[in-house]
Amino acid sequence: MENFTFENKTKVIFGKETHLQVGREVKEYSKNILLHYGGGSIKKTGLYDRIITSLEEEGIKFHELSGVKPNPRLSLVREGIELCKKENINFILAIGGGSVIDSAKAIATGVLYDGDVWDFYTNKATPEQTLPVGVVLTIAAAGSEGSGSSVITNEDGWYKRPLDTDVIKPAFSILNPELTYSLPKYQTMCGVTDIMSHIIERYFTNVNQTDLTDRLCEAALKTVINNGRILLRDPDNYAARAEIMWAGTLAHNGLLDTGRVGDWATHMIEHEVSGIYDVTHGAGLAALFPAWMRYVKNENLDRFVQFAVRVWDVDLAFDNQEEIALEGIRRFEKFLSEIGMPTSLSQLDIPNDRFDEMAKKCVEFGPIGNLKKLNEADVLHVLKHSC
Numbered sequence: 270m271e272n273f274t275f276e277n278k279t280k281v282i283f284g285k286e287t288h289l290q291v292g293r294e295v296k297e298y299s300k301n302i303l304l305h306y307g308g309g310s311i312k313k314t315g316l317y318d319r320i321i322t323s324l325e326e327e328g329i330k331f332h333e334l335s336g337v338k339p340n341p342r343l344s345l346v347r348e349g350i351e352l353c354k355k356e357n358i359n360f361i362l363a364i365g366g367g368s369v370i371d372s373a374k375a376i377a378t379g380v381l382y383d384g385d386v387w388d389f390y391t392n393k394a395t396p397e398q399t400l401p402v403g404v405v406l407t408i409a410a411a412g413s414e415g416s417g418s419s420v421i422t423n424e425d426g427w428y429k430r431p432l433d434t435d436v437i438k439p440a441f442s443i444l445n446p447e448l449t450y451s452l453p454k455y456q457t458m459c460g461v462t463d464i465m466s467h468i469i470e471r472y473f474t475n476v477n478q479t480d481l482t483d484r485l486c487e488a489a490l491k492t493v494i495n496n497g498r499i500l501l502r503d504p505d506n507y508a509a510r511a512e513i514m515w516a517g518t519l520a521h522n523g524l525l526d527t528g529r530v531g532d533w534a535t536h537m538i539e540h541e542v543s544g545i546y547d548v549t550h551g552a553g554l555a556a557l558f559p560a561w562m563r564y565v566k567n568e569n570l571d572r573f574v575q576f577a578v579r580v581w582d583v584d585l586a587f588d589n590q591e592e593i594a595l596e597g598i599r600r601f602e603k604f605l606s607e608i609g610m611p612t613s614l615s616q617l618d619i620p621n622d623r624f625d626e627m628a629k630k631c632v633e634f635g636p637i638g639n640l641k642k643l644n645e646a647d648v649l650h651v652l653k654h655s656c
C-alpha cells in the first residue's frame with residue numbers, strides 16, 4: 270500500500286425528504302447566494318419550487334444562473350463568475366448532476382482568482398481558495414457531489430479538461446434518492462456505468478497489497494451491478510436507487526483509492542470524445558472500456574483474473590489465466606449491453622475521421638494512464654479498437 274492522506278470535508282445528508290432542509294444548511298454559510306442549475310428538469314419535477322420555499326423560509330436572497338449543459342461549458346462559468354462578483358455572492362448552490370456541480374465549482378474558484386479560470390484546467394495555476402459550494406443531487410453518476418474534481422469544456426477548440434484538488438470539494442451534499450425517479454432509463458444507466466468506471470479506474474492499479482480497498486471496490490461494483498439490474502425492471506425501487514446513489518458518492522470521494530494509484534486513461538480518452546461529440550459521459554466510457562481492457566490486460570494479468578473471478582464470478586477452472594481475464598471482460602461488456610449502453614463508438618455514431626486529433630490532444634500534457642502508460646499511438650489503438 271502507498272502512503273496517503275485522506276480528508277473528506279463534505280457533509281453528506283442522505284435520505285428521503287432531505288432536500289427540504291436545504292435552507293437551513295445554506296444559512297450556515299450565506300444569506301446571498303447563486304442558485305445554479307441546468308436545462309429545466311428541476312422545474313418540471315417541482316424540485317425548484319421546494320428549494321425556493323426552503324431558502325425563503327430562512328430569509329436567503331438568491332440570484333439565478335441556469336442553462337448548464339451536460340458537458341458544461343466555460344462560457345457559462347465565466348458568466349457566473351461575473352455575476353458573483355457583481356452581486357457580492359459568496360456561496361453557490363448547485364442543484365443537479367455532475368455538470369451543474371462542476372460548473373459551480375469552477376465559478377467558485379474563478380471568483381477568487383485574478384486571472385482566467387481556465388488556467389486551473391490547463392495546469393497554469395492551482396486554486397488555493399474557493400467559495401463554498403452546496404449541492405442538491407438529482408442524478409447518481411459523476412460523484413462530483415463528493416469529489417475534488419471539476420470537468421469543464423472550453424468551446425474554443427472543444428477541450429474538455431479536469432481540475433483536481435481537494436480544495437473544491439463541496440461543503441455539503443444533500444442526497445435524496447427519490448429525486449432520481451424522474452430520470453429516463455438511459456440516463457440512469459449512463460450513471461450506473463460512470464459509477465462502475467470510477468471504481469474500475471481505481472481497481473486497476475499496479476500497487477501491490479491493497480486487499481482492503483480491492484475488497485471495497487469489488488463490493489461496490491457488485492452492489493451497483495445488482496441494483497442496476499433491479500432498476501432496469503423497477504425504476505421506482507427506493508432501496509435500489511439509494512444503494513446506487515451512495516455507491517456513486519463513495520466511488521469517487523477518494524475513499525476507494527486510499528493507498529493505491531488509479532489508472533484514469535479511459536476517462537481521459539472519453540473526455541476527448543465527449544468534448545468533441547457531446548455524448549453522455551457514461552455512454553462514452555462504455556464504448557471505450559472493453560477495448561482499453563483488452564489492450565492493457567497483460568500488463569497485470571493477475572488483476573484482470575481477480576476482477577473476472579471476484580466481480581463476474583468466472584470459474585477459475587477455465588483453461589488458462591488469459592482466458593479467465595478475457596471472460597471477465599466479456600461479462601462486463603455483456604452487462605453494459607444488458608443495461609442499454611453502447612459498447613462501441615460506432616453505436617454512438619462517432620466516425621473515425623478525428624481519431625488522430627483526439628489522440629494528440631489526449632496526451633497534450635504527456636502519456637496518460639498508470640497500469641500502462643499510453644502515448645499517442647496507444648490512445649489511437651484504443652480508439653480504433655472501440656469502433
Ligand code: NZQ
Nearest residue numbers: 307308309310339340366367368407410413416418451452
Ligand atoms: O439539465 P437538466 O434539465 O437538469 O437535465 C439533466 C441533464 O440533461 C438530466 N437530469 C439530471 N437529473 C435529472 C435529470 N433529468 C430528469 N430527472 C432528474 N432527476 O440529466 C442530464 C445529465 O446531467 P449531468 O449533470 O450532465 O449528468 P452527470 O451527473 O452524469 O454529469 C456528467 C458530467 O460530469 C463530468 C462528466 O464528464 C460530465 O461532464 N464528470 C465529473 C466528475 C467529477 N466532477 O468528479 C467525474 C466524472 O468522471 C465525470 O467526468
Ligand code: ZN
Nearest residue numbers: 411463466550
Ligand atoms: Zn466518470
